[in-house]
Amino acid sequence: MLNPVKVGILGLGTVGGGTVHVLQKNAEEIARRAGRAIIVTHACAKELNKTHPYSTENMVLTDQLNEVVSNPEIDIVIELLGGTTIAREMTLQAIKNGKHIVTANKALIANHGNEIFAAAQEKGVMVAFEAAVGGGIPIIKAVREGLAANKIQWIAGIINGTSNFILTEMRDKGSKFADVLAEAQRLGYAEKDPTFDIEGVDAAHKLTILASLAFGIPLQFDKVYMEGITKITPEDVQYSEELGYKIKHLGITRRTDKGIELRVHPTFIPNKRLLANVEGVMNAVLVQADALGPSLYYGAGAGALPTGSAIIADLVDVTRTLTTDPGNRVPHLAFQSNALADLPILPIDEIETSYYLRMSALDKLGVMAQVTNILMENAISIEAIIQKEPNSDTNQVQVVMLTHKVVEKQVNKAIQAIEQLDSITGQVTRIRVEMLKG
Amino acid sequence: MLNPVKVGILGLGTVGGGTVHVLQKNAEEIARRAGRAIIVTHACAKELNKTHPYSTENMVLTDQLNEVVSNPEIDIVIELLGGTTIAREMTLQAIKNGKHIVTANKALIANHGNEIFAAAQEKGVMVAFEAAVGGGIPIIKAVREGLAANKIQWIAGIINGTSNFILTEMRDKGSKFADVLAEAQRLGYAEKDPTFDIEGVDAAHKLTILASLAFGIPLQFDKVYMEGITKITPEDVQYSEELGYKIKHLGITRRTDKGIELRVHPTFIPNKRLLANVEGVMNAVLVQADALGPSLYYGAGAGALPTGSAIIADLVDVTRTLTTDPGNRVPHLAFQSNALADLPILPIDEIETSYYLRMSALDKLGVMAQVTNILMENAISIEAIIQKEPNSDTNQVQVVMLTHKVVEKQVNKAIQAIEQLDSITGQVTRIRVEMLKG
Numbered sequence: 062m063l064n065p066v067k068v069g070i071l072g073l074g075t076v077g078g079g080t081v082h083v084l085q086k087n088a089e090e091i092a093r094r095a096g097r098a099i100i101v102t103h104a105c106a107k108e109l110n111k112t113h114p115y116s117t118e119n120m121v122l123t124d125q126l127n128e129v130v131s132n133p134e135i136d137i138v139i140e141l142l143g144g145t146t147i148a149r150e151m152t153l154q155a156i157k158n159g160k161h162i163v164t165a166n167k168a169l170i171a172n173h174g175n176e177i178f179a180a181a182q183e184k185g186v187m188v189a190f191e192a193a194v195g196g197g198i199p200i201i202k203a204v205r206e207g208l209a210a211n212k213i214q215w216i217a218g219i220i221n222g223t224s225n226f227i228l229t230e231m232r233d234k235g236s237k238f239a240d241v242l243a244e245a246q247r248l249g250y251a252e253k254d255p256t257f258d259i260e261g262v263d264a265a266h267k268l269t270i271l272a273s274l275a276f277g278i279p280l281q282f283d284k285v286y287m288e289g290i291t292k293i294t295p296e297d298v299q300y301s302e303e304l305g306y307k308i309k310h311l312g313i314t315r316r317t318d319k320g321i322e323l324r325v326h327p328t329f330i331p332n333k334r335l336l337a338n339v340e341g342v343m344n345a346v347l348v349q350a351d352a353l354g355p356s357l358y359y360g361a362g363a364g365a366l367p368t369g370s371a372i373i374a375d376l377v378d379v380t381r382t383l384t385t386d387p388g389n390r391v392p393h394l395a396f397q398s399n400a401l402a403d404l405p406i407l408p409i410d411e412i413e414t415s416y417y418l419r420m421s422a423l424d425k426l427g428v429m430a431q432v433t434n435i436l437m438e439n440a441i442s443i444e445a446i447i448q449k450e451p452n453s454d455t456n457q458v459q460v461v462m463l464t465h466k467v468v469e470k471q472v473n474k475a476i477q478a479i480e481q482l483d484s485i486t487g488q489v490t491r492i493r494v495e496m497l498k499g
Numbered sequence: 500m501l502n503p504v505k506v507g508i509l510g511l512g513t514v515g516g517g518t519v520h521v522l523q524k525n526a527e528e529i530a531r532r533a534g535r536a537i538i539v540t541h542a543c544a545k546e547l548n549k550t551h552p553y554s555t556e557n558m559v560l561t562d563q564l565n566e567v568v569s570n571p572e573i574d575i576v577i578e579l580l581g582g583t584t585i586a587r588e589m590t591l592q593a594i595k596n597g598k599h600i601v602t603a604n605k606a607l608i609a610n611h612g613n614e615i616f617a618a619a620q621e622k623g624v625m626v627a628f629e630a631a632v633g634g635g636i637p638i639i640k641a642v643r644e645g646l647a648a649n650k651i652q653w654i655a656g657i658i659n660g661t662s663n664f665i666l667t668e669m670r671d672k673g674s675k676f677a678d679v680l681a682e683a684q685r686l687g688y689a690e691k692d693p694t695f696d697i698e699g700v701d702a703a704h705k706l707t708i709l710a711s712l713a714f715g716i717p718l719q720f721d722k723v724y725m726e727g728i729t730k731i732t733p734e735d736v737q738y739s740e741e742l743g744y745k746i747k748h749l750g751i752t753r754r755t756d757k758g759i760e761l762r763v764h765p766t767f768i769p770n771k772r773l774l775a776n777v778e779g780v781m782n783a784v785l786v787q788a789d790a791l792g793p794s795l796y797y798g799a800g801a802g803a804l805p806t807g808s809a810i811i812a813d814l815v816d817v818t819r820t821l822t823t824d825p826g827n828r829v830p831h832l833a834f835q836s837n838a839l840a841d842l843p844i845l846p847i848d849e850i851e852t853s854y855y856l857r858m859s860a861l862d863k864l865g866v867m868a869q870v871t872n873i874l875m876e877n878a879i880s881i882e883a884i885i886q887k888e889p890n891s892d893t894n895q896v897q898v899v900m901l902t903h904k905v906v907e908k909q910v911n912k913a914i915q916a917i918e919q920l921d922s923i924t925g926q927v928t929r930i931r932v933e934m935l936k937g
Contacts, residue, residue: 199645207637210811360794373648396715405758482637
């Protein structure tokens with residue numbers, strides 16, 4: 062395998078730490094995909110979180126930004142400084158020094174992206190910013206590459222997790238904005254100074270970026286209309302429910318005959334929409350495009366590991382572009398063809414899940430005992446049972462059960478035994494149950 | 500701008516026609532993104548649909564596959580033949596001739612992908628197949644590139660629109676499988692021979708591909724456990740509702756300590772999950788990954804234009820890789836930097852949407868007439884009104900209204916006038932309403 066790609070990181074806080082953590086934890090998987098190892102060789106941080114879950118053993122730690130930005134060994138600089146002043150300077154300096162840039166800084170891109178991209182293009186380096194919108198959701202890749210065939214008509218997104226968390230709690234508990242904000246601050250979902258989140262500034266940064274990707278217009282943060290969630294009252298929440306709507310804080314950009322709409326504000330949306338059911342700190346972006354129609358992208362919009370996921374996707378993208386011949390930039394099956402794994406495929410008998418079982422039984426004493434005994438003998442425990450009134454013509458009852466998790470061959474054995482019972486007529490219907498929990 | 504990229508297309512049926520249609524309709528937008536025009540110069544088709552909405556003026560039409568596959572002018576071949584015999588031969592032949600391949604053929608990739616990818620890699624050409632899974636949803640790009648940081652734990656997807664349509668109708672109407680199938684055939688959502696859809700074969704093709712992308716394993720279609728929806732009864736649907744679940748036909752692949760699960764079958768899933776609310780012919784894929792957590796991708800899984808959208812995304816990908824210097828493979832803002840548009844951004848006053856208005860009024864005769872008069876004067880029509888019992892302490896009533904669509908400055912003018920009324924106390928709350936319909 063080729064030499065590792067060397068990465069310098071500016072800022073080792075929550076997101077920087079998460080990035081290093083995932084890079085180390087999934088090093089093998091990532092190298093199998095990228096065709097090269099990706100390692101953080103230098104990190105600039107004021108102070109380290111003492112309990113960090115990653116190793117700094119082979120990493121040069123410094124408090125001098127310049128030691129990273131001007132280091133000739135480094136291929137890619139991850140900018141996680143926040144803010145727009147030093148971040149802008151350091152990004153431009155790193156570009157000047159021929160470094161590729163990966164950043165999660167939406168304020169930087171929304172305010173100075175036009176300047177930064179021009180500098181990068183002149184220098185022939187890449188600037189990647191997947192983590193700037195929707196946290197770990199690959200929404201920038203989806204809009205910029207996946208929807209390249211389409212004339213995009215509009216985008217509506219829940220792109221600020223703090224606001225969505227507060228609105229979700231206000232609805233679930235009937236609480237007031239101020240009380241939920243205090244709770245969100247206690248839980249770490251809102252910052253001590255929550256202005257950027259609750260006044261819509263953060264969402265406006267992200268919307269600025271989405272609108273440019275969708276419509277091919279320069280970044281124009283200063284033209285976004287911004288309205289936060291601070292004035293939403295429990296009464297409004299209650300009326301929205303009565304009317305069949307949910308209140309969500311959305312970023313909306315739309316192409317109209319007169320121009321582009323760019324607006325961030327609380328919005329009533331019909332209950333039935335998937336977006337209306339995006340709860341808590343989760344993010345989701347709905348894109349309406351002329352060929353594809355509606356498509357939606359949902360996932361964690363913030364947090365150390367999800368944001369790390371997007372940053373590393375960018376690192377892999379840059380690495381793939383730097384490394385491989387163009388014809389094989391992305392391996393067909395995601396992993397390099399010489400790095401495919403020979404994992405066994407499990408026969409269906411060996412899978413483990415829960416089951417829905419439905420059977421027709423003669424309505425006589427002891428049937429239920431017989432059935433539950435068979436289940437017990439096969440170590441199958443029952444989560445729920447429905448037994449309806451017997452059908453008066455046939456004297457049969459439908460018995461329905463949900464089981465706890467069990468290996469499939471046990472269930473099949475039990476079903477065979479149940480079907481042998483005199484009191485059971487016909488076959489047992491068996492449908493698998495999946496909770497699909499994260 | 501550079502010379503156009505020349506594309507030959509094998510098959511001009513629904514999907515082929517949709518692809519050509521979108522390529523022509525959005526030609527300017529696509530060229531601004533790709534940096535080059537992409538044109539179909541040759542098409543092989545048995546016969547053309549007479550009412551096709553695209554032009555064949557500058558296109559060589561032939562019924563000889565070889566005229567496309569062996570044509571030295573052509574850069575990229577789109578394979579839309581269906582089946583796996585001729586499709587495999589023609590794909591391998593085109594690769595041998597140095598053509599890049601774009602295909603929507605899941606059966607081909609699931610059954611012969613290993614062979615095709617090896618041939619392509621040897622020849623240094625690209626094989627792209629975004630349209631093979633989830634129709635227009637960029638799910639292959641998401642898994643293969645967007646989630647490259649992650650150890651993927653499992654994927655569960657609604658990846659056959661026909662099955663999802665049938666299950667949705669069975670639930671909504673309490674109908675039997677056979678009746679809904681007949682209806683789906685009438686509507687064109689199910690084929691005359693629906694076996695591949697209703698027995699899970701199509702979903703198994705797609706799951707095979709997703710599992711390889713997720714876990715880096717060779718394509719192993721023969722090891723997928725397949726179960727269709729033909730045995731689901733209205734009783735099962737009804738019991739699922741009573742238990743708080745929906746029945747969905749899922750493709751599931753999971754990494755376990757013992758091996759990889761690969762299975763396609765009807766599944767009970769809890770009502771609350773977003774996947775449970777994916778209705779009709781729509782597709783959605785839920786991916787659980789260690790860094791990002793759960794993420795979901797939703798959109799049209801079939802159809803001429805959505806599938807065309809995915810095929811063209813692949814064409815743009817190939818074009819970008821063929822054309823640009825690696826450092827600028829994908830333009831920062833999706834469109835080439837010299838092709839950004841100077842569209843005006845609309846002031847918020849000029850946007851048009853619906854509004855929720857809430858006000859406190861003194862409970863006296865004529866208030867409602869005054870308010871509705873003001874609305875009428877400003878050409879605002881009302882969709883719904885809620886007026887509650889007056890508060891006995893304050894003698895005030897809350898009045899809530901939903902308006903139809905109107906330009907925002909009209910609403911603001913009306914609100915100003917309403918706030919001047921003696922019978923209205925305090926300010927009018929105004930929240931925008933969006934239906935978010937496709």
